[in-house]
Amino acid sequence: MPKYFRFMVGNHYLYFTSHCIIEPIHIHASDKKLSESGSAKIWVAENGDTDVESYGNVKAHEMNEICSYIKKNIDVIKKKWHEGGGELNFKGAIFAEETNQ
Numbered sequence: 001m002p003k004y005f006r007f008m009v010g011n012h013y014l015y016f017t018s019h020c021i022i023e024p025i026h027i028h029a030s031d032k033k034l035s036e037s038g039s040a041k042i043w044v045a046e047n048g049d050t051d052v053e054s055y056g057n058v059k060a061h062e063m064n065e066i067c068s069y070i071k072k073n074i075d076v077i078k079k080k081w082h083e084g085g086g087e088l089n090f091k092g093a094i095f096a097e098e099t100n101q
Contacts, residue, residue, distance in 0.1 A: 005080065009069045010062050012040075016084065024091040025081050029058055029066050042067065043091040048074030051091065 005014045012029040030039035038057035042050050048071035055063060070077060078088055 005076075009066050012058060012062065012066060014066070014069075016081065024089045025078070026053070026091070027066075027070060027077065029056070029063075031057060040066070042070065044070055044074070044077060046074075046088075046090045048072070048077075 008014075009029070011031050013031070014027050014029055016027060025044045027042045027044060028039045029042065032038070040056040040058040040063065041053040042063075043053060044050055050067040050070055052063060052067070058066065082088060
């Protein structure tokens with residue numbers, strides 16, 4: 001079941017699903033509440049920096065607004081992720097571990 005934030009950024013819902021929490025923290029953005037088809041995938045660093053894996057149907061100027069929102073609200077995002085059952089793992093930290101092995 002998707003875990004949605006209770007608001008939209010622009011015309012997009014921000015969410016993650018129970019399947020997402022096995023990966024490092026990331027957020028999906030979609031203009032369709034219950035569909036990952038056409039959704040964007042955005043990796044989130046511990047400090048709120050973002051790395052867009054895919055834009056889906058999200059336009060560049062909309063993505064800038066979404067990434068800015070994520071940066072400003074990283075503490076809320078980390079809390080929501082943890083409440084959803086996810087470990088607070090970040091993509092950069094995982095890659096650093098892999099290169100050190």
